[in-house]
Amino acid sequence: MNAVPRIPLSRPSITDAEVALVTDAIQNGWGDRCYDYIHRFEQAFADHVGVRHAIATSSCTGALHMGMAALGIGPGDEVILADTNWVASVAPVMYLGAQPVLVDVLPDTWCLDPQAVRAAISPRTKAIIAVHLYGNLCHMDELLALGEEFGIPVIEDAAEAMGSIYHGRRAGAMGAFGAFSFHGSKTMTTGEGGMFVTDDSELYEHVLSLSNHGRVRGQQRQFWPEMLGFKYKMSNLQAALGVAQLQRVEELVERRRAVYHRYQAAFAGVSGVTVNPELPGTTIGAWMPTVVLAPELGVTAEALLQAFKEANIDARPFFAPLSSLPWMHPGPTGRHAQGLYERAVNLPSFHDMTEVEIERVVAVVLQALHHG
Numbered sequence: 001m002n003a004v005p006r007i008p009l010s011r012p013s014i015t016d017a018e019v020a021l022v023t024d025a026i027q028n029g030w031g032d033r034c035y036d037y038i039h040r041f042e043q044a045f046a047d048h049v050g051v052r053h054a055i056a057t058s059s060c061t062g063a064l065h066m067g068m069a070a071l072g073i074g075p076g077d078e079v080i081l082a083d084t085n086w087v088a089s090v091a092p093v094m095y096l097g098a099q100p101v102l103v104d105v106l107p108d109t110w111c112l113d114p115q116a117v118r119a120a121i122s123p124r125t126k127a128i129i130a131v132h133l134y135g136n137l138c139h140m141d142e143l144l145a146l147g148e149e150f151g152i153p154v155i156e157d158a159a160e161a162m163g164s165i166y167h168g169r170r171a172g173a174m175g176a177f178g179a180f181s182f183h184g185s186k187t188m189t190t191g192e193g194g195m196f197v198t199d200d201s202e203l204y205e206h207v208l209s210l211s212n213h214g215r216v217r218g219q220q221r222q223f224w225p226e227m228l229g230f231k232y233k234m235s236n237l238q239a240a241l242g243v244a245q246l247q248r249v250e251e252l253v254e255r256r257r258a259v260y261h262r263y264q265a266a267f268a269g270v271s272g273v274t275v276n277p278e279l280p281g282t283t284i285g286a287w288m289p290t291v292v293l294a295p296e297l298g299v300t301a302e303a304l305l306q307a308f309k310e311a312n313i314d315a316r317p318f319f320a321p322l323s324s325l326p327w328m329h330p331g332p333t334g335r336h337a338q339g340l341y342e343r344a345v346n347l348p349s350f351h352d353m354t355e356v357e358i359e360r361v362v363a364v365v366l367q368a369l370h371h372g
């Protein structure tokens, strides 16, 4: 029915370099060499982010789960995070039997409001999860200061924040630990996969043991779990893909930023239309460019998504507030969290996106405004 080709929301960039390393891993990465790419990937990733330690995992969800388990989070504890989030950030809190405490986001970051966090802190608060939504950056100085004042660790979910830099420090490198995702939709991919990063050597050793079914490094007795652990490991094949993608990370991030800048320029003169904020002193990785439509435009996210559907373009709804999930039994929905859900839409962005494709996306937004 559609004469024009479909534009996907996201897709990875795979070159001969990725194919060469995965081919080597599948042919030679066995036996004594079955961890070679994993260790290479972990070392290179730690160097890139600027932390001492990294552990490759099967997902970001798994990295968050193990990190929070190692921090001792469990039943009776509370963990504060933003109402606007993908469920993967909150699921590990609930796996551990702890209670998520959802607070509203700020219109200038779409991330945690530090004042709302302060108001939500209780004697049972065990952690704050700073999720750098869509590659935007949380107000980390304020959140880290709160963490210090109350003795509460700040965890960074940097799944969407490859390439995001806050006052000289990379997303994921500022908190007690950071977690990344290499799902196929993310800026760099291993198919599925994730990474746990930290500067804390004790926390690293603990998570390393947890990640290996509770086996402590260098143990004398084989097949002896010292504690109940997890199985969230990355395979050597995936790590080979990760090594190749990481070698191209600057290029992958630059391209995402270029697409973001094109959208930014296209909507700069359009009153009531804004894109992801990039606050002074920060660089965003721009994983997912997003438009926000001001209420006075009279165009809802729902109407814009319908227009994209008709144009054969795969735009996506903004994350619904977690507080609207009935099975979570949470508190009231944040005002800004709800507003963004009703008026924001994720736009397509991928490495090989053409100028013609970008123009088609821009045209749908501009047209929807005229028909609003």
Ligand SMILES: *Cc1c(COP(=O)(O)O)cnc(C)c1O
Pocket (backbone or CB within 6 Å): 058, 059, 060, 061, 062, 086, 088, 089, 131, 157, 159, 160, 180, 181, 182, 183, 192, 193, 194
């Ligand atoms: C993608 C994503 C995750 C989950 O990553 P997986 O690797 O799929 O577990 C977690 N948090 C955020 C913010 C994400 O975007």
